[in-house]
Amino acid sequence: MRLLHRDPSIRAVEIPRPIVPVALAHLSGIVIGLALAAPPGWLAAVSVISLLISARRLWRARRIDGPELGTGWPLLVAVAALGGLQGGALERGDRAATATIAPLVGEKLVEVTGIVAEPPLERPYGVEILLESATLRPLRGGAPAPRSIGGAHRIALLVQGEAAARLSGRPLPVPGARVKAWGDVLGTRADTRPGTFDSTAYWRGRAVVARLSVDRPGDLLLGETVRPWRSAVHRLLRRVQEGLARGFASRLPARHADLARALVLGEAHRLPPAEREAFGEVGLAHLLAVSGLHTGVVLGLLVVLARLSGLSPRRGALIAIGGLAVYMLLTGLRPPVVRASVMGFFILAGLALGRFTTALASIALACCVTLLIDPRSLLRLDWQLSYACALSIILLAPPLGELFGGPADDDPLLGARRRGSRWRHRLRRWIVLPFAVTLAVQFGLAPIQLFYFHQFNPYAPLVNLPAIPLTGVALIGSLATGLVGPVPVLGAAAGWVGRIALDLLLQLNQAFAQWPGIRITMLPLPAPWLALYYALLLGGSGLLTGEGRRLLLTVRQRASLAGCMLGAAAVLAWAPGPPRASGEILDLFILDVGQGDAAVVRFPNGKLMVIDAGRQPPADQGRLVVAPFLRTLGADRIDCLVLTHADADHIGGAPYLLDHFPIEAILEGPDLSDSTTFEDYRARREPLRDRVIRARWGASLKGFEPVAIHLLGPVPGLNDNDASVVLLIDFDDVEILLPGDLEQAGERAVIEAGLSRDVEVVKLGHHGSRTSTSEALLEAFQPELALISVGRNNRYGHPAPEVLARLREFGVATARTDRDGTLWLRTDGRRIQLWRYAGKRGRP
Incomplete structure (x- = not known):
């Protein structure tokens, strides 16, 4: 892409191509060092020997920029060994620090x-x-x-x-x-x-x-x-940001001012939770995190201003460098902005020095510099997103643009522009190429999004097509509003532009949020599938054509590119996913919601039951844990929501589920709470009051055949925890007892009523408290496996040591969420299988 108008004084000299394989060798070395933590002595010896061999080859060639610099294996081995030293030191340091802190x-x-x-x-x-x-x-x-x-x-x-x-x-x-x-x-x-x-x-x-x-x-x-100098710099930056915020508030409505602060300053927490979540669901969350996109918009504005002012490329590049530096300070030196600015600095510095560099070489050089300074950057999410996005645009977007829109009409290999192609040229420039860029970014970032967030948006290329240019206008308008807000005329003009662009962006987000299937939740790709995915992407881009020149794809290459892209999409579609429903299987999931309760039951007939929804406050476990897990299962509705009792650690996440999932029936115990959490739940439940079912002792639930569900509680005449809804799930030869927070008084009432029977599995009542799971309960129900939903290092001491000793005495095996993570129990009515999710990257 031409940043500035061409100057004859600028020599078309690229950064030496070997920088790309050198960057790959360095990055690979760090990854290997992290994985193996190889002894530093061996790596240092390999690095020194390889450097000596490389120096000898260069001496014999009598030049330093020949083929040996880029393709010579000794230099690449030396750089990889250096990366291994960095990665190994990083891994050993992390292990030592973790071991130091572990006793506390x-x-x-x-x-x-x-x-x-x-x-x-x-x-x-x-x-x-x-x-x-x-x-x-x-x-x-x-x-x-x-x-x-x-x-x-x-x-x-x-x-x-x-x-x-x-x-x-x-x-x-x-x-x-x-x-x-x-x-x-x-x-x-x-x-x-x-x-x-x-x-x-x-x-x-x-x-x-x-x-x-x-x-x-x-x-x-x-x-x-x-550290006074460091503190003084950040205090100054904070004052600048506060000044921008005052400018937003003086010219924009409150809702638009909050969005402006998110776009310019990265303060997304100021947006209402529902609006912030809508941006994430639509696939526009990256707009709220100040990143390389925002830096690119500012750089583009600086370049346009330099061209309009008639400056020479060198002076324009110097002004753009200064502008990027100022923008870094305005955003508080956020790492993504600094990283994107460094990439731009290398390109602009080449122009300022009279040299022209390719984008790929500049990114490779920036990668080497950042990893040499801080190899831990490789492990940061923002670093991975930044470089994956940039590489996707450089390597994948050009061939995709050729695939969808054909070669450019003014391509030098085709000669002069063909007549009658003005509208085709405009369509290619304003529609096809932007769509190719957003599609390339979507393919490049999908595995990273799945790794960290376990979800992605299939409509992202279409959503970002209007959203990104609109964000550019909103960002520039908001930035101008913050800078000149107090100025009467200029502030009003900037505020008008910013308000219109911000309002359109909000409306666009709301419109796309109504689309069906806007967000797909999946599990991360296993390593072999991940390697296959990126191999197909590389085969569809870098292996077809060289970087840095216009593309002219043959019919065969177009077919190959289309096949590679379809293959990558197939990897995402057919990769091993979450557990699927089976017509002969019952699945019980005890979710890790910390110190609280939440379980999901998927019945053989496909129906879904959620039993409790975790706690709130401080964090809404319904939003953070239960809902994402339901989406992972592919659930778009809840057939029955069971709330065993009204404590905040059981119903805290229920309001979120009521707002975001269709619910066919709600099974409740007595209303025995006047807490703020319960009042919030009752207000959200009001539109569904005709679907509320009061649990009755000794009743059964219908509609889950061939599974029978019996209610052993709430016990009449008891209060608090002993008034919990108690479920007994009976599936052929397997029975599962879910007692809520039932304590010993309630346990005695159930036993004396003659409702006890032998069960295979029991979830401990009240998180394994010493006031529950009595000897009488264990003798009456004779469980073989106990599941414990409990928070790690909780302040209550759950599960109680005497309860664990009692379980060992009765020979009951245990599994607990604080150590084993989410528990997945699967049965066909005869046999039981149990998987623990802890440390399995979301896979049992």
């Missing part, structure tokens, strides 16, 4: 002192603060000794609840400030919840080895600044 994971009251590493991030649940050079000191008697975390590793403070409310409206700590906090230490949990965001990979990419949950007011103290 689970401690209930720990004091943490550290220095703020990055600008705090405001999340829907509260504030996320990363601390470096942190020291953790347990305050409980007999606890492990204090531990210190140094180097590049960090501790994440999750400030939520009342502590986050106290921070609301107050200045957040800036990088370089010392912070002291008290709370419970949490690990970086494994991947235990299919269909949800992969937090383990996210935290590792940010060098976080432990998290501290800060809930109580007064448990966070902001200390003195220990």
Whole structure:
């Protein structure tokens, strides 16, 4: 793409092509080092020997830019060994830091002192603060000794609840400030919840080895600044951002001002949850995260202004470099913006120095530089998205444009422009090529989206076709509004443009959110399928034509490209997915919702029952865990929602399910709560009051044949936990008892009523509390397997040691969500199979 009008003084000299294989060798070395953690001595020896061999080859060739530089295996081996050294050091450092912090994971009251590493991030649940050079000191008697975390590793403070409310409206700590906090230490949990965001990979990419949950007011103290220059820079940037926010508020309505802050400053948390979720479902969430797209819009604006002003390419490039630097400061030096700006800097620097570089070579050089400085960047989600997006546009978009729109009419290989092709040329430029770009990005990012988010939008190319240019106008208008908002005439004009563009973007998002199947939830691709997928993409792009020149695809190449793209789509469609329904199988899933309850039952006749929905607050487990899992199963409705009782850890996620899934029937126990959570649920349930069924002791549920469902509770005359809905699922020779939060008084009532029978599986009542799962219950029901839904390191001590000892005494096997993740039990009415999701990347 021509950035500036051509100047004869600019020499068509590319960055040496060997930079591309060198970048690939470096990246491959880091990956191998992370996977194998090879001894550094061997890698250093290999690197030195390879460099000596390469130097000898160069000396004999008597030149440094010959073929040996790019294709000579010694140089590539040396670079790969260097990457292996970096990756191995990174892996060993992570293991050492994790081992250091491991004895403190689970401690209930720990004091943490550290220095703020990055600008705090405001999340829907509260504030996320990363601390470096942190020291953790347990305050409980007999606890492990204090531990210190140094180097590049960090501790994440999750400030939520009342502590986050106290921070609301107050200045957040800036990088370089010392912070002291008290709370419970949490690990970086494994991947235990299919269909949800992969937090383990996210935290590792940010060098976080432990998290501290800060809930109580007064448990966070902001200390003195220990790195004044760093703090001064970030304070200045914060003041600039606050000035932009005031400009938005002065000229835009509140809803549009919040969207402007999301587009320009990345403050997506200011949008209403429903609106923010709609952007994610439609496939436009990337518009709310300041990234390379926004940087590209700003760069394009700078280039257009330079061309209109008649500046020479060199001066225009220098001005564009300065403009990108200013934009980086306005966004608070966010890593995606810095990374995209670095890519642009290399291209613009080549123009400023009188050299012309290809985009692929510039990206390869930027990749080498960033990974040399910080090899952990490879593990960051934003780094992976940035480079995957850029490579998809460079390698895949040109052949796709040729496939859909044919060669350009002014292609130098075709000679002069053909007559009568003006409208065809415009169609290609404004419709075909943008669609090819969005389709290429969709194919390139799909595996990454599945890996982290377990979902993607099949309509993304169509959605982004109008959304991206509209976002460009909204971004420029919003930025101008923030800068000149106080100026009477200019501010009003900029605000008018920004308001119209932002309003159109909001309407576009709402319109696409109504489309059926707008979001598909899947499991991540297994490694062999992932390799096959990207092999097909490379075969459809880089192996067909060279990069950096116009394409003229033959009929055979077009067929090959179409076949490769269809093959990649087939990999996504036919890859091993979530467990499918079977006409002879019953599936029971005990979801990992922390300290709460949520289960999903899929019956042989295809019907779906959800039993409880997890807790809220602080986090809505219905939105974060239950709903994504249902979408993973391909469920678009809930046949029966069972709420065993009214505690917040059982019904907290129910309002979200009521708003987002058609529900045929709701089975409830007595209304025995006046909590805010229950009142919210009852208000959302009001439109469905004709579908509410009151659970009756001794009744049975119909419509799930050949499975029989008996109600052993709520027991008449009992209250609180003993008034829980108790289900007994009977499928041929297998019976499963689900007692809710039933405690010993309720257990005795069920037994004395003669409702007990031998069962194969029991889910422990009240999360394994010492007040439940009595000896009488175990003697009466004789279970062989106990499932425990419990939060990791919960403050209640669940499951109680005496209950676990009782289960061992009766020879009952156990599986628990805090250690094993989501539990999947499958039975055909005769045999039982149990899978644990922990550490399985969403697969049993």
